[in-house]
Amino acid sequence: MSGGNDLRVERDGAVVRLMLNRPQAMNTYTPELVRALTAAAAAIHDDKSVSVVVLAAAGRAFCTGADFRYMDAHRDDLAAIARFNRDLNHALTRIAQLPQPVIGQVHGHALGGGLETMLVCDLVVAAEDAVIGDPHVEINFIHGAGGSQRLPRRVGLPLALDLVLTGRRLTSREAQAIGLVTRVVPAEELAATVDSLAQTMARRDPQTLRELKRLVHTAMRVDLSVGLAMEEEAFVAHAGRPGGFSGIDTFLRDRRRT
Numbered sequence: 492m493s494g495g496n497d498l499r500v501e502r503d504g505a506v507v508r509l510m511l512n513r514p515q516a517m518n519t520y521t522p523e524l525v526r527a528l529t530a531a532a533a534a535i536h537d538d539k540s541v542s543v544v545v546l547a548a549a550g551r552a553f554c555t556g557a558d559f560r561y562m563d564a565h566r567d568d569l570a571a572i573a574r575f576n577r578d579l580n581h582a583l584t585r586i587a588q589l590p591q592p593v594i595g596q597v598h599g600h601a602l603g604g605g606l607e608t609m610l611v612c613d614l615v616v617a618a619e620d621a622v623i624g625d626p627h628v629e630i631n632f633i634h635g636a637g638g639s640q641r642l643p644r645r646v647g648l649p650l651a652l653d654l655v656l657t658g659r660r661l662t663s664r665e666a667q668a669i670g671l672v673t674r675v676v677p678a679e680e681l682a683a684t685v686d687s688l689a690q691t692m693a694r695r696d697p698q699t700l701r702e703l704k705r706l707v708h709t710a711m712r713v714d715l716s717v718g719l720a721m722e723e724e725a726f727v728a729h730a731g732r733p734g735g736f737s738g739i740d741t742f743l744r745d746r747r748r749t
Contacts, residue, residue, distance in 0.1 A: 498527035499549070503686075505542035505693040507535055514550020519558040520604055525578045532585035542693040542700060544589060545685055546612055547596035553621070556604025557635070576635040579604070583636050587611035590701040592692060596685040597621050597663070598678060607634065609671065610641040613704060616685050617663035618678035623671060624660040644711065646670050696737070702729060 499510035509531055511518040535541050548554055557579070565571040586593060586608075595612030601623045609615050609623070617623070625642070627634055634640075634655075643651035646669045653659070666672040676684045692700065702725055710718045 497521065497524040498531060500531050504690070505540060505697065506545060506686075506689045507541050507543075508545040508547060511546075511548040511554055514548075514552075516558060517552035517600065518548045518550065518554040518605075519556060520554070520579055521558045521561055522575055522578065525575070525582045529578070529582040529585055532582065532589060535591065536585070536589055539697065541591055542695070542697040543689045544586075544591050544593045545596055545689050546586065546593055546608070547682075547685070548598070550599075552599035552605070553597045553601040554605030554608050555600055555602045556607075579636050583608060583611045590704065591697075592700055592704055594685055594689055594692075596681060597623070597672070598681055602626055602660075603638075604636050606671075607636040607638040607641070610637060610645060614673045614688070615671065616674045616676060616681065616688065617666065617672045618681045619663055619675055620678050621663040621666075621672075622660050623663065623666045624658060625654050626658040628656060629658040696734070698732075699729070 497512055499508075499512045501508040501510065509528065511524065513519060513521070513524060535544060557575070561575070562572065565575070592614065593612045595609050595615040597609060597615055597617040598621055599618075601609055601617075601621060603624075603626055606623060606625050625634075625638060627638070639655065642654065645651075646654075650669050654661075661669075661671070663672055663675045667675050674684070674688075706718075706722055706725060709721060713721070
């Protein structure tokens with residue numbers, strides 16, 4: 492599995508790591524990077540041998556959004572700008588819709604489109620020195636990759652408006668306090684922490700991981716009664732599938748030995 496020069500795609504057992512690889516440009520998005528990310532997400536989606544996906548970045552920043560040089564070069568071609576934005580939105584939506592859990596590994600600056608990229612991850616582990624924010628208002632521009640829609644769903648309306656309308660930056664600890672970040676670790680421990688987390692999750696039953704992710708995400712979109720009915724249906728279906736009781740069997744077997 493290869494993503495080309497702008498995106499490194501690495502495989503370690505059941506874990507796939509997608510590495511944004513434009514460090515010289517703080518991993519800003521270009522059409523080439525967007526196409527590579529979309530293709531990688533498409534390949535991963537139906538690959539049942541992949542249990543966990545890590546989204547990371549090379550260099551000193553996680554991501555700072557769209558490449559302004561590309562935007563400037565096409566300022567008089569609104570169709571090209573619209574196509575680029577649509578493709579970026581589609582790429583990030585494909586990541587969000589992956590059935591496998593996605594872990595964001597965030598370091599350095601995660602601004603604008605970088606924050607929008609964080610928002611499509613299920614878990615986000617950030618370095619202590621990471622800087623996170625939404626500076627669209629500072630450059631007199633509008634979100635194009637889901638920020639105005641995913642951010643309030645993640646942190647609530649008041650906090651989303653605070654971040655969007657002021658452009659203020661957050662430390663990783665502040666981002667953790669409002670639910671943007673799951674875990675915060677020293678910068679030098681970031682890669683090892685994410686690797687350990689991903690491998691631990693990858694040792695779980697992959698179908699169980701996918702079903703748990705589906706149910707939790709569904710809870711954000713449906714009425715509670717509908718969600719509970721879906722959970723009950725999933726519970727029975729899981730219990731009836733081959734291997735559905737494997738974890739309970741292991742637990743009981745180990746308990747008999749003690």
